[in-house]
Amino acid sequence: MRAGLQSVLAPATQDAAIIAHLGWVLFLGGAAIFAGVMWLLVRSLRTQPRAVKVRRWIAGGGLLFPVAVLTLLLAYSSWHTARFGAQGSKNALPISVVGKMWWWELRYPDPAGGADIVTANELRIPVGKPVYLGLSTSDVIHAFWVPQLGGKVDMVPGRIHGLRLQADKPGVYRGQCAEYCGEQHARMALHVIALPQAEFDAWLAGQARDAAPPASGTLRRGRDAFLAQRCNACHSVRGVSSGAALGPDLTHVGSRQYIAAGTLRTDQAALAGWIADPQAIKHGARMPGAGSMDGETVRALASWLESLK
Numbered sequence: 001m002r003a004g005l006q007s008v009l010a011p012a013t014q015d016a017a018i019i020a021h022l023g024w025v026l027f028l029g030g031a032a033i034f035a036g037v038m039w040l041l042v043r044s045l046r047t048q049p050r051a052v053k054v055r056r057w058i059a060g061g062g063l064l065f066p067v068a069v070l071t072l073l074l075a076y077s078s079w080h081t082a083r084f085g086a087q088g089s090k091n092a093l094p095i096s097v098v099g100k101m102w103w104w105e106l107r108y109p110d111p112a113g114g115a116d117i118v119t120a121n122e123l124r125i126p127v128g129k130p131v132y133l134g135l136s137t138s139d140v141i142h143a144f145w146v147p148q149l150g151g152k153v154d155m156v157p158g159r160i161h162g163l164r165l166q167a168d169k170p171g172v173y174r175g176q177c178a179e180y181c182g183e184q185h186a187r188m189a190l191h192v193i194a195l196p197q198a199e200f201d202a203w204l205a206g207q208a209r210d211a212a213p214p215a216s217g218t219l220r221r222g223r224d225a226f227l228a229q230r231c232n233a234c235h236s237v238r239g240v241s242s243g244a245a246l247g248p249d250l251t252h253v254g255s256r257q258y259i260a261a262g263t264l265r266t267d268q269a270a271l272a273g274w275i276a277d278p279q280a281i282k283h284g285a286r287m288p289g290a291g292s293m294d295g296e297t298v299r300a301l302a303s304w305l306e307s308l309k
Contacts (some may be wrong), residue, residue: 006174008147013168015084015150022077029073085130087164092132097123099135099142099155101181102188102285103248103261110208117207118236120248122256123175123192126200130166140182146175146192154179167194174262183284189262210239211251211308222304225297234287237308247287254308260285272302 011017096107096116108117125131135144137155144163145152153163167173177188195203214220223240226232232241238251253259256266260282264270274281275298277289290298 005172006147006176010148012148012171012173013150013166015165016148018080018083019151022080025076026073029069033069085164085166087162089132089162089164092130092164093126094132094134095123095125096134096136097144097155099137099139099144099177099181099188101139102177102184102282104188104190105245105248108204108207111201111204112208114208117204118249119207119252120256121190121258121261123190124200124203125165125167125192125194126197127167127170127194129197130164133163133165135161135163141179142177142181142188143179144175144190145178146173146190148173149175149192152178165192167192170194170196172257184282187261187263187282189258191257191262193257206255206309207252211237212239214304214307218300219304219307221297222300222302225293225301226304229291229293229301231301250305250308252308254306266306268299268302268306271305272298275301 008016008020008023011020094109096105098105098107104121104123106119106121106123108119110117133144135153135155136159137157139157141157142155143152144155146165149165149167150163153161155161171194173192173194175190175192177185177190179185181188214223226235226237227241232244234244234247235250236242236244238249254266258264259266259270259274260278263282264274275290275293278285278287279289293301
């Protein structure tokens with residue numbers, strides 16, 4: 001993973017910078033208090049024992065000091081957090097983000113007025129334009145967190161939470177489910193790719209299109225295997241088989257940087273390995289292995305999926 005790709009110490013937006021600043025203030029403040037306590041401890045060990053006024057220590061160290069510190073921190077953090085960007089959806093591109101075990105479903109409104117554009121595990125947003133994320137979950141509690149772009153928001157079953165983000169420069173920002181959601185919680189990542197407006201518009205228009213027909217015999221064999229093996233019972237590939245939503249939409253899976261929610265780089269070898277035995281890579285994933293498929297068929301299926309740009 002590139003250094004800083006998922007770091008609260010490398011904020012890329014104003015909101016993330018405010019959070020990082022407050023984090024540093026809390027850390028340095030806590031360090032100063034710890035150093036003060038240690039100084040008192042050392043001093044007490046080096047001096048002769050003497051009677052202390054218990055009430056004075058309780059009132060000073062147990063009441064006045066924490067009340068003063070907490071009041072200052074509350075005032076300081078309230079002043080800083082007042083600079084957070086407005087969290088409303090007005091003038092923002094709405095995107096639905098649904099957490100599942102263990103992947104992410106993304107839904108964009110079709111600018112042409114068609115059905116929602118559905119993709120998975122990779123959130124692409126335009127640079128310099130706010131997006132409003134409607135965050136929900138279909139199973140257990142998850143949490144959406146992209147440290148370089150903003151704060152963490154819990155995703156609770158039965159509720160929809162909102163988060164407004166705006167990336168000010170192009171880049172790839174890695175997010176991670178920040179609420180333990182099961183044994184593969186650590187492999188539930190999400191990459192946010194910020195693109196210039198023109199590139200984003202072109203990408204979204206491409207995502208709205210159906211999958212291209214296979215251009216070779218091998219790719220046709222892969223498509224046929226997708227249908228024959230009933231992969232379409234869980235996955236949709238628009239133009240081939242639509243309607244399934246148990247697994248990620250694969251219409252343009254070849255254009256994504258990663259598969260399995262950030263677990264593997266997208267290429268033919270990774271796709272073939274995932275199809276052959278996903279449990280060996282992500283134990284507990286709700287996808288069975290290749291079963292009776294021979295190696296040549298697995299490779300053909302992987303080639304076809306990789307071709308779905």
